[in-house]
Amino acid sequence: MKLKHLAAYSLAAQSLALGTAFAQTPLTMWYHGAGNEVESAIINQIVDDFNASQSDWSVSLESFPQGAYNDSVVAAALAGNLPDILDVDGPVMPNWAWAGYMQPLPLDESVIADFLPGTKGYWDGELYSIGLWDAAVAMVARQSTLDALGLRTPTVAEPWTGEEFMAALDAAKATGDWEYAFDPGMAWTGEWYPYAFSPFLQSFGGDIVDRSTYQSAEGVLNGDAAIEFGEWWQSLFAEGYAPGTSQDPAARDNGFLEGRYAFSWNGNWAALNALNAFDDTLFLPAPDFGNGPKIGAASWQFGVSGSSDHPDGAAAFIEFALQDEYLAAFSNGIGLIPATASAAAMTENYAEGGAMAEFFELSEAQALVRPVTPGYVVQAKVFEKALADIANGADVADTLDAAVDEIDADIERNSGYGH
Amino acid sequence: MSAISPDNQGLRLAVRYAVLVLIAIIFVFPLVFMVMSSLKPDQQLLADTSSLRAFLPVGDVGLNNYTAAFERAPIGLFVFNSVLVTGLTVALCLLVCSMAGFAFVYLNWRGRDVILSVILATLIVPFETIAIPLLLLVSKLPWIGWEGVTIGWLNSYRVQIIPWIADALTIFLFVQYFKGLPRELIEAARAEGATWFQIYWRVVMPLSGPVLATAAILKFLVMYNQYLWPLIVVQQEQYRPVMVGLQYFFQLNIAWGEVMAYLTMITVPVLAFYLALQRAFIASIASTGVKG
Numbered sequence: 108m109k110l111k112h113l114a115a116y117s118l119a120a121q122s123l124a125l126g127t128a129f130a131q132t133p134l135t136m137w138y139h140g141a142g143n144e145v146e147s148a149i150i151n152q153i154v155d156d157f158n159a160s161q162s163d164w165s166v167s168l169e170s171f172p173q174g175a176y177n178d179s180v181v182a183a184a185l186a187g188n189l190p191d192i193l194d195v196d197g198p199v200m201p202n203w204a205w206a207g208y209m210q211p212l213p214l215d216e217s218v219i220a221d222f223l224p225g226t227k228g229y230w231d232g233e234l235y236s237i238g239l240w241d242a243a244v245a246m247v248a249r250q251s252t253l254d255a256l257g258l259r260t261p262t263v264a265e266p267w268t269g270e271e272f273m274a275a276l277d278a279a280k281a282t283g284d285w286e287y288a289f290d291p292g293m294a295w296t297g298e299w300y301p302y303a304f305s306p307f308l309q310s311f312g313g314d315i316v317d318r319s320t321y322q323s324a325e326g327v328l329n330g331d332a333a334i335e336f337g338e339w340w341q342s343l344f345a346e347g348y349a350p351g352t353s354q355d356p357a358a359r360d361n362g363f364l365e366g367r368y369a370f371s372w373n374g375n376w377a378a379l380n381a382l383n384a385f386d387d388t389l390f391l392p393a394p395d396f397g398n399g400p401k402i403g404a405a406s407w408q409f410g411v412s413g414s415s416d417h418p419d420g421a422a423a424f425i426e427f428a429l430q431d432e433y434l435a436a437f438s439n440g441i442g443l444i445p446a447t448a449s450a451a452a453m454t455e456n457y458a459e460g461g462a463m464a465e466f467f468e469l470s471e472a473q474a475l476v477r478p479v480t481p482g483y484v485v486q487a488k489v490f491e492k493a494l495a496d497i498a499n500g501a502d503v504a505d506t507l508d509a510a511v512d513e514i515d516a517d518i519e520r521n522s523g524y525g526h
Numbered sequence: 527m528s529a530i531s532p533d534n535q536g537l538r539l540a541v542r543y544a545v546l547v548l549i550a551i552i553f554v555f556p557l558v559f560m561v562m563s564s565l566k567p568d569q570q571l572l573a574d575t576s577s578l579r580a581f582l583p584v585g586d587v588g589l590n591n592y593t594a595a596f597e598r599a600p601i602g603l604f605v606f607n608s609v610l611v612t613g614l615t616v617a618l619c620l621l622v623c624s625m626a627g628f629a630f631v632y633l634n635w636r637g638r639d640v641i642l643s644v645i646l647a648t649l650i651v652p653f654e655t656i657a658i659p660l661l662l663l664v665s666k667l668p669w670i671g672w673e674g675v676t677i678g679w680l681n682s683y684r685v686q687i688i689p690w691i692a693d694a695l696t697i698f699l700f701v702q703y704f705k706g707l708p709r710e711l712i713e714a715a716r717a718e719g720a721t722w723f724q725i726y727w728r729v730v731m732p733l734s735g736p737v738l739a740t741a742a743i744l745k746f747l748v749m750y751n752q753y754l755w756p757l758i759v760v761q762q763e764q765y766r767p768v769m770v771g772l773q774y775f776f777q778l779n780i781a782w783g784e785v786m787a788y789l790t791m792i793t794v795p796v797l798a799f800y801l802a803l804q805r806a807f808i809a810s811i812a813s814t815g816v817k818g
Contacts, residue, residue, distance in 0.1 A: 141763070142598055142774030172773030175757050182758030185658060186665035188680055357572040360779070376778045 131158070131165035134420050135190035137180065139407060141170035145440040149433070157427045164420040166192070184208045184413075191415040192424060195236055196298075197228055197405025198477040198487070204230040205481035205525050207413045211235055213422045218429060223467075225404025225474045226446040231525070236410035237425060239434050240443035243466045243474065244303055244402045245390035247363060247371040247381050252279070253389070256369075263392050263465075263472045269310075269339075272394035276348045279369035289349045290368035293498065294359035300491035301477060303372060304340075306393060306401035309475060311336035315490050316514060321480040321526040324514040328490075329507040336396070337503035344498045352495050375466040376442050382462050390465040393473055404474035406443065444470050481524040485517045555581060560793070564591050564786035571783050591783035592791070595775070598784060601791060603764065604771035609795055611686045611767060612749040618691045619745050620738055626692070627700025628726045632712055642701065649694045654754065660689060661758050685759045686767070690749060696741045703737035704730065739806030746799050768792040 136154070140146035147170055154166050169190065171179055177199065183189050184206070195203055203209045211233040219227060219237055228236030253260055256278040261267040267275065279288035292299060305315055312332030316324045327333065343349040350358065363371035364384040370391075373381075381388045393400040409428065411421040434450035437443055438457060444466050451457040457467045477483055493510040497503055518524060558581050563571045565587040574580040595601060629635075630642050664679040679685035707730065715725045731738075753769040760766055772792075775785045800807070 137761070143777050144598060169761060170763065171761070172770070172776070174773040174776045175770055178757055179761055182661055183761060186661055186678075186680060186759075188665065188678075188761065356780075357575065357782075361569070361572060374778075380779075 130162055132163060132417060132420060134164050134166045134192060134415075134417055134424065136166050136168050136192035136424070137176075137190045138168060138170050138194050139173045139176040141172045143441065146437070149436050149440050152436070153428050153433050154424075157424050160427065161423070164417070164423060166424050180208065187414065189412040189414045191412055191417055192409060192421045193412050194407050194409050195228070197225070197236070197238065197408055198298075198301075198483050200228040200236045200408065200410065201230040201479050202481040202484045203410075204235045209235050209410045210413050210415065210418060212237065212410050212425065213418055214426060218426055221448065222446045223404075223444070223470050223474070225406070225470060225476055226408065228405070228408050228410065230479065236408035237429065237446075238406055238408035239428060239446055240406055240437050241404055241446060241470050241474070242374055242376065242406040243404070243444055243470045244306075244372060244374050244393070245378075245466060245469055246393065247373050247378070248369070248389045248391055249385050250387040250389055252369055256282070260389065261391050261394075263468050266392040266400045267394040269394055269396040275370070280348060285369045286362070286367040287348065287350050288369045289343065290354075290359065290362055290371040290373075291343070291349055292354075292359055292372055293350060293352050293495075294354040294356040296491065296495075298487060300494055301487040302403040303374075304494055305477065305490060306403055306473075306475060307340070307396065308333060308336045309401045310393065310396040310398050311339070312396075312398040314478070315486050316478045316480065316482070316518075318478060321478065321482070322518055322523055324486070324511040328514065329504070329511045332398075333507055334504055337497050337507055339396075340494065341497050341500070341503060345500065351498050375444055375463060378463050378466065379442055379456075390463070390469075392465075392469055400473050401475045402469055402473045403477060404470065405476045480526065482514070482518050482521065486514050489513045489517075557793070560786050561790050564783060564790045565589070566591075566783060568781060568783050571786070591781075591787035594781065595784045595787040595791070598781075599771055599774040599788070600763065601771070601788065604766055604768045605792060605795065607683075607765060608750055608767040608769075608792070611683055611752075612746055614683075615687045615690050615749045616742050616745045618687070619693065619696055620741060622692050623696035623741065624700045624731065624734065624738070625726065626697045627704050628722075628730060630697070630701050631704040632725070632730075633722065642697075645694045646698055649698070657754060657758065664689065664759060680759050681762045681765055682760075683765060686752070686756055686765070689755075690752075693745070696745060699737055699741050699744075700734075703734060707733055735806050736809045739803040739809075743800060743803055743807055747796070750796055 138150050140150055150170075151168065154168050158165050177196070180189070180193065180195075180203070184203075189208065193203075193209065195209065200209065212235055214234060214237065216234070219234075222237065223241045225241040226238035227234065228238070250260070252258075256275065258275050258278065259271075261271070276288040279285055292303060295303075301315065308314065308328075313330060313336055314324075314327040317327045344351045350362075358367065362368045363373070364380060371381075375390075378388075378390065393402050409425045411418045411425075415421055429446075431445075431447060431450040431453060434445040434447060435453035438445040438450065438454045442456070442463070444463075445451045445454055445457055448467070451464075451467050452459070455461060456463040458464065478486060480486075489510050493506050496506050562581055562583055563574075565583055566574065567586055567590070570585045571580075574585070579585070630638060664685050666677065667679050669676050669679060669682075669684065679688075711729055711733075712725055715729050720728070750767075751769060752767060756765075756767050756770050760770070772785075772788065775781065775788055
């Protein structure tokens with residue numbers, strides 16, 4: 108008899124479970140974290156928690172390796188095979204939104220009021236994507252280096268001026284203790300160039316494109332400020348301050364840790380290695396070359412695909428994922444900067460007094476998103492080539508003029524990219 | 527003309543072997559580097575790159591990179607997918623392209639030369655130029671399977687196999703090889719009353735070992751190294767091949783030891799296939815060399 112009851116209860120429980128499962132509308136989601144065990148575990152946990160937390164939606168996740176992700180999304184968009192929820196690299200979002208791969212994210216602004224500015228993806232006045240974290244770049248150095256060279260320690264409130272920075276490089280170079288005084292990271296090609304180096308240009312007063320109209324790079328990428336930046340940039344390599352484009356990737360990864368470079372321009376994702384290597388590691392703010400210190404902003408963010416029939420369901424999942432506990436989990440797991448101060452307080456490294464708290468401060472104080480335009484994906488490549496050419500000795504003015512021509516021609520070919 | 531003395535002959539042999547050994551070293555060194563690097567922790571691997579230690583199993587060697595690589599990606603699944611897709615494509619390609627080659631060489635039909643020329647002309651069209659149209663095509667094609675008729679081939683094995691079965695280079699290889707076979711054999715078989723299919727299957731194919739091996743190896747390499755096509759037509763991990771799987775190892779901080787371990791493992795099927803067909807492949811190259 109008991110067995111019969113047990114079977115009946117079991118059947119009823121299964122029916123209920125199945126009923127719940129059937130009632131849930133399926134949503135698909137693509138994510139770029141395949142191959143990263145920690146990241147995959149966290150995103151899977153969020154999906155599982157969301158699916159268990161309500162009965163309206165059921166998210167199924169497909170992970171892609173990061174290097175293959177963007178091409179897969181573009182191909183799927185062409186084939187009409189996009190999922191409901193996408194993740195997108197911040198500077199790429201305007202292009203995908205403009206191309207119709209994404210639709211506005213129906214999320215109440217109050218939900219993201221406390222988020223770092225770089226985590227919010229706006230295009231054409233509407234929110235399209237939101238990030239659970241941001242990334243930041245800092246000048247990695249050692250206190251012992253500053254002491255030995257007699258340099259003051261710059262702060263977010265009082266960063267080094269351009270002259271102070273160059274004086275620091277001169278002092279480091281003069282000792283002969285390091286192979287190079289400064290490692291900007293020339294071996295990291297691709298998005299690193301615009302992400303890490305365009306803030307220098309912006310601090311000089313130039314930019315990749317004129318942000319007031321987004322219709323031309325004339326005057327901003329080849330104006331006086333940009334030429335001044337270009338000459339400074341070229342001098343870093345011509346005068347032996349920094350390794351050039353032929354830098355070995357292994358040297359980029361380990362040069363600072365091995366004591367070959369005095370200062371390294373690097374991201375928060377590499378900060379833990381530096382902290383483990385030296386107990387006097389410092390993360391210094393970007394120097395101010397005249398127009399304020401700048402660093403890049405915007406990392407991977409979540410949004411709704413243009414073909415999704417369930418933007419409300421997708422938004423429900425994204426809002427669920429924005430909880431502080433998940434922001435903190437990502438930060439603790441992969442070292443990224445949590446999007447909110449309350450989440451930062453829950454983390455090991457970004458809480459007040461934490462080993463990487465400076466990065467949160469830098470993101471708040473110095474971050475400038477890359478140009479918010481669909482044309483950025485082309486402009487980034489043009490900028491990268493121009494900087495590599497200048498580093499290799501090309502004429503600064505000619506190279507920047509050519510870059511402007513290429514960017515303007517692309518904007519014209521695409522009828523202004525919808526601005 | 528002076529006669530070759532035994533001393534001269536010995537010297538020539540020594541020089542020849544020295545050159546061959548040098549060439550062998552040049553070709554083998556990358557493989558040795560890959561295998562040795564797969565056994566070392568990252569820091570040692572990077573430090574060793576500037577010396578001959580990079581080619582030696584010295585220092586802190588072990589299998590940790592292999593363990594970590596298996597934890598990072600479903601390597602068995604990727605290798606299975608690649609071997610399945612490659613194996614089926616190679617087998618079907620050899621069948622279809624040899625039949626096409628046979629028809630171009632032995633059968634008389636109107637437009638034969640024009641069509642062969644058109645097929646060969648496709649050799650100059652890079653795949654990248656037709657990738658998107660092909661993607662749009664396969665995303666709309668119907669398929670009859672266990673679930674009945676479905677639309678779209680994306681996320682399947684068939685989408686990685688069928689578009690690659692027929693290819694101009696393999697047809698060309700068969701055409702060239704068949705032209706070199708003695709015509710009398712075909713005529714004798716015809717006189718005996720053999721059908722064209724019997725001639726193809728019982729006369730021509732048994733004589734085609736070298737070209738089959740060559741075509742198989744070349745096609746195997748093309749298929750096993752596929753990256754762009756599976757990248758755009760497969761969005762589910764269960765169908766991903768090894769080359770797309772390689773991307774799993776390129777994170778922000780690249781674990782080079784794991785990359786080398788993964789590369790070592792995925793190179794094994796290629797080497798095994800080549801070694802299995804090596805004799806016939808060399809025979810094919812040799813026969814091509816002495817022709818004419």
